[in-house]
Amino acid sequence: MTGEAARRNRDNLELMIETRPYGTWESPMSAADAVGGIVDFGQIAVDGDDLYWLEGRPVEGGRQVLVRRDDSGRITEITPSPINVRTRVHEYGGGAYVLGEGRLAYSEFSDQRLYMDGAPVTPEPLVPGSLRYADGRFLPDGSIVCVRESHGEGEAINEIVRVGPAGDSVRVLATGRDFYSSPRPSADGDRLLWLEWDHPNMPWDGTTLMVATISNEGLTNVSQVAGGRDEAVIQPEWGPGGEVVFATDRSGWWNLHRIDGDSSSPILSMEADFGGPAWLFGSTTFGFLSEGRLLAGFWESGVHHLAVIGVGGTLTRLPDDLTSHDHLVTDGESRAWFVGSGPAIPSAVYELDVDNGGMGIVRSNPMPAEPGYVPEPRIITFPTGDGKMAHAVFYPPTHPDCQGPDDAKPPLIVKVHGGPTSHVFPRLRPSFIYWTSRGFGLVDVNYRGSTGFGRSYRDLLRDAWGIADVEDCLAAARYLADAGEADPDRLVITGGSAGGYTTLAALAFGDAFGAGASYYGIADIGLLADDTHKFESRYLDGLVGTDRDEMRRRSPLYSVDQITVPVILFQGLDDLVVPPEQAQVIADALARNGVPHALITYPGEDHGFRKAENIIHSLESELAFYGEVFGFEPAGPLPDVPMVVGPRP
Numbered sequence: 001m002t003g004e005a006a007r008r009n010r011d012n013l014e015l016m017i018e019t020r021p022y023g024t025w026e027s028p029m030s031a032a033d034a035v036g037g038i039v040d041f042g043q044i045a046v047d048g049d050d051l052y053w054l055e056g057r058p059v060e061g062g063r064q065v066l067v068r069r070d071d072s073g074r075i076t077e078i079t080p081s082p083i084n085v086r087t088r089v090h091e092y093g094g095g096a097y098v099l100g101e102g103r104l105a106y107s108e109f110s111d112q113r114l115y116m117d118g119a120p121v122t123p124e125p126l127v128p129g130s131l132r133y134a135d136g137r138f139l140p141d142g143s144i145v146c147v148r149e150s151h152g153e154g155e156a157i158n159e160i161v162r163v164g165p166a167g168d169s170v171r172v173l174a175t176g177r178d179f180y181s182s183p184r185p186s187a188d189g190d191r192l193l194w195l196e197w198d199h200p201n202m203p204w205d206g207t208t209l210m211v212a213t214i215s216n217e218g219l220t221n222v223s224q225v226a227g228g229r230d231e232a233v234i235q236p237e238w239g240p241g242g243e244v245v246f247a248t249d250r251s252g253w254w255n256l257h258r259i260d261g262d263s264s265s266p267i268l269s270m271e272a273d274f275g276g277p278a279w280l281f282g283s284t285t286f287g288f289l290s291e292g293r294l295l296a297g298f299w300e301s302g303v304h305h306l307a308v309i310g311v312g313g314t315l316t317r318l319p320d321d322l323t324s325h326d327h328l329v330t331d332g333e334s335r336a337w338f339v340g341s342g343p344a345i346p347s348a349v350y351e352l353d354v355d356n357g358g359m360g361i362v363r364s365n366p367m368p369a370e371p372g373y374v375p376e377p378r379i380i381t382f383p384t385g386d387g388k389m390a391h392a393v394f395y396p397p398t399h400p401d402c403q404g405p406d407d408a409k410p411p412l413i414v415k416v417h418g419g420p421t422s423h424v425f426p427r428l429r430p431s432f433i434y435w436t437s438r439g440f441g442l443v444d445v446n447y448r449g450s451t452g453f454g455r456s457y458r459d460l461l462r463d464a465w466g467i468a469d470v471e472d473c474l475a476a477a478r479y480l481a482d483a484g485e486a487d488p489d490r491l492v493i494t495g496g497s498a499g500g501y502t503t504l505a506a507l508a509f510g511d512a513f514g515a516g517a518s519y520y521g522i523a524d525i526g527l528l529a530d531d532t533h534k535f536e537s538r539y540l541d542g543l544v545g546t547d548r549d550e551m552r553r554r555s556p557l558y559s560v561d562q563i564t565v566p567v568i569l570f571q572g573l574d575d576l577v578v579p580p581e582q583a584q585v586i587a588d589a590l591a592r593n594g595v596p597h598a599l600i601t602y603p604g605e606d607h608g609f610r611k612a613e614n615i616i617h618s619l620e621s622e623l624a625f626y627g628e629v630f631g632f633e634p635a636g637p638l639p640d641v642p643m644v645v646g647p648r649p
Contacts, residue, residue, distance in 0.1 A: 022410040022439035025402040026635040031619040034430035035612045041339040044327040045099040062610020084109035087134040089149040090535040094280025095135035121167030135281035140189040156534045193236045200538035203278040209233045234275045247275040249455045268313040272300040277421045287330030297325040299452035343426040368430035372400030375436040377426035382479040385471035391446040392476045397439045412441045412486035416495030416502045423452040447472035465543035466554035469502045474510045504556035507563045515629045519570045520578045523586040525551040560589040566596040568625045572605030596645045
């Protein structure tokens with residue numbers, strides 16, 4: 001092509017690009033497209049030549065479905081509707097099924113009992129759902145060793161139990177500690193590993209790794225082999241030679257260690273995290289290969305990598321275009337399976353052959369949009385409070401046929417993750433494309449306290465929740481506004497759960513944002529401390545402390561007079577983690593103060609929306625809310641937002 005022809009072609013392309021105000025761009029990505037056909041791939045397990053995984057399906061009300069690919073490659077649904085493979089231990093669940101040598105057991109969400117061959121194998125409790133099971137493994141005799149959580153009067157009781165092979169008995173193996181996880185029997189069934197910890201620790205603060213001899217009479221020769229109050233051990237596993245491998249953050253990073261005999265030593269030492277916070281049971285980040293090798297995933301500089309670790313601790317990175325490799329399992333030889341995703345790659349179940357380098361997709365989510373609508377994320381590091389640096393991932397407005405006016409900057413959505421010890425990374429999220437293809441910028445913040453950057457970064461949130469996270473979100477917004485990436489007068493903040501708390505706190509204690517959207521967010525820290533579930537009931541001790549006056553000072557509810565910008569609140573009415581009263585009290589306070597706001601509730605929805613219709617409605621309502629607040633009209637039909645100004649009649 002000649003220079004003149006190239007110029008004409010460029011001019012023609014520019015003529016085809018429409019200039020429209022940011023936020024009003026027409027997008028092929030509807031809220032329904034952001035949900036429809038999308039599944040949340042979960043726990044993977046291998047049994048011989050059969051591969052199993054879970055699929056969380058919003059279009060089926062969030063039902064968790066167990067799926068199998070057999071040795072012929074045929075994929076079938078093992079648990080037809082209405083079976084829902086989900087446990088409520090710790091409320092967040094995980095480890096909802098157990099598989100081994102042709103045997104399968106799973107936890108049914110409706111009654112929380114363990115089932116095999118379509119029939120329950122655990123006793124029916126007097127109060128439905130009061131006995132819950134998770135994180136199990138089969139013993140050679142067909143019995144299951146797992147975590148049980150018992151609900152009754154007072155605080156729930158967590159224990160490790162052994163469920164008889166015919167469901168004829170449930171024997172308590174370990175009790176007396178506040179929490180248990182990861183019961184892992186040795187291949188011969190003679191020994192058992194597990195983790196335990198007590199309030200006020202969370203499993204990323206400190207856990208103890210225990211080992212014992214297991215027999216029909218129970219556990220004997222019980223001893224501690226690693227961990228403690230200030231050392232967090234995760235994912236203990238028996239190696240093929242009887243050694244124990246686990247990750248511990250004793251060095252300040254979750255590095256892999258091995259116990260062989262009486263000694264414990266690091267397999268390798270890196271400033272990288274080979275693991276993450278154990279919000280869910282059964283998370284797996286490494287697996288065994290032949291010739292003493294390990295396949296492991298690790299977080300480094302905000303991105304997840306996959307590598308083979310040799311016998312001498314050598315690390316060989318496996319290059320791919322993915323930025324996460326979750327639920328990693330291996331066959332002990334050269335094959336592995338995991339859930340992967342990347343900045344331009346939808347999440348999928350992958351199969352990898354380490355020795356020949358072949359990698360393929362077993363099952364994938366659809367590509368949510370044409371490539372021209374997919375933003376190219378950028379990791380940013382920026383200065384924040386106390387002379388520290390914080391991290392985030394920025395997604396710019398992206399549309400092949402639209403651009404904003406030359407004299408305008410796009411509105412910016414500051415996204416706050418929950419946890420607050422979660423972690424974000426460059427990824428393809430349909431809900432992000434929903435915003436960026438309409439002319440919004442979006443920044444996903446790894447504020448201080450986020451995992452994936454070592455324990456010292458994680459501990460920067462200790463006693464500083466509502467301070468450091470708020471500073472970092474404000475700093476991210478201002479950093480991008482100062483860089484000309486965002487309109488400083490149209491900065492908004494949104495988040496769910498702990499992210500909803502940071503959203504409300506940033507509106508009460510900061511002045512950067514013109515609006516906020518809180519999803520099942522915390523308004524009153526003291527109320528949360530009094531009324532949340534056992535797993536998180538002492539979490540606040542390390543984030544805020546136990547002083548009630550300090551809890552009140554950091555609670556957005558008691559500083560609601562300082563919230564002067566519009567707020568929209570979304571809340572599931574069956575939420576047991578952040579009770580609906582939290583949303584109602586903030587809405588009532590905003591009403592008394594005459595602040596424009598909306599409270600939208602969803603019957604039958606719990607913590608973290610799972611039903612497609614609710615996810616769609618909340619996404620569309622949030623867009624309509626921003627349009628109303630900032631005076632622009634988004635393209636396409638949207639629901640009416642029930643805005644309230646002033647006291648309710």
